[in-house]
Amino acid sequence: MMSSPRSNEPPKRRPSASRGGSSAVASSARPVRTCVGCGERDNSPALVCAVLDDAGQPVVDLAGRPSAFEGRGVWIHPERRCLERAARHGLSRGFRAGVKLSPEQLLEAVAGAANRRVAGLLGSAMRGRHLAVGADAVSDAWAQGSAELVVLTRDAAAARKLSCVAAAEALGRLAEWGDKSALGTVLHRPDTAIIAVLDTGLASAVRTALAAAGLVSPAFAGEQGTRVSSKLAETNEAAQVVDESTEDR
């Protein structure tokens, strides 16, 4: 699956949508990109894309190339190590322009984009009925085995004591994000403290975005949160390995 160099050939017809495409989020075509931080190649869903705005500042999008911007896009793993290296050298090289940005500023930009991505994904999951919302619905979904990822707000007190929360945490399927008011705003349902994502593809995309959001203002509270965060990152990597190896079986 090599990407062809740019040429003046007529655009190739897109493959028909009748195959694959079972997930609302993951693209069936997975172009391979090079991270400007570590220099390694990876599937583009595992990377974030940055473009330069009119002022020469990088704009980051977790859902792929920001469509409102023209010009060259660069790709980076949403991981501290890669972002720090990208801020020092990789961005300027990738953009072929001097980009003055501290590692902290780039981390902030990625975390901000990640939080917007989480909100967008949860909003569309709500509209697509891929969410269990509230303690009762989440407990039911967990009991039925349909909860892919349980998301708790940082200020959830009662919901934190639910048995399904402990079970989800033990399986690395618990995440924390925002507060009741923020989640309520995203879902148009005031003061929501707990939800479960029911769709596998959406849950995977939410995990990726949550891990990136946790780079700066931790999406996961305290020391325990760091543990959950790294657990999520591992689960993500495991999921990608499974994705790539399914054709071998």
Ligand SMILES: [Zn+2]
């Ligand atoms: Zn990298």
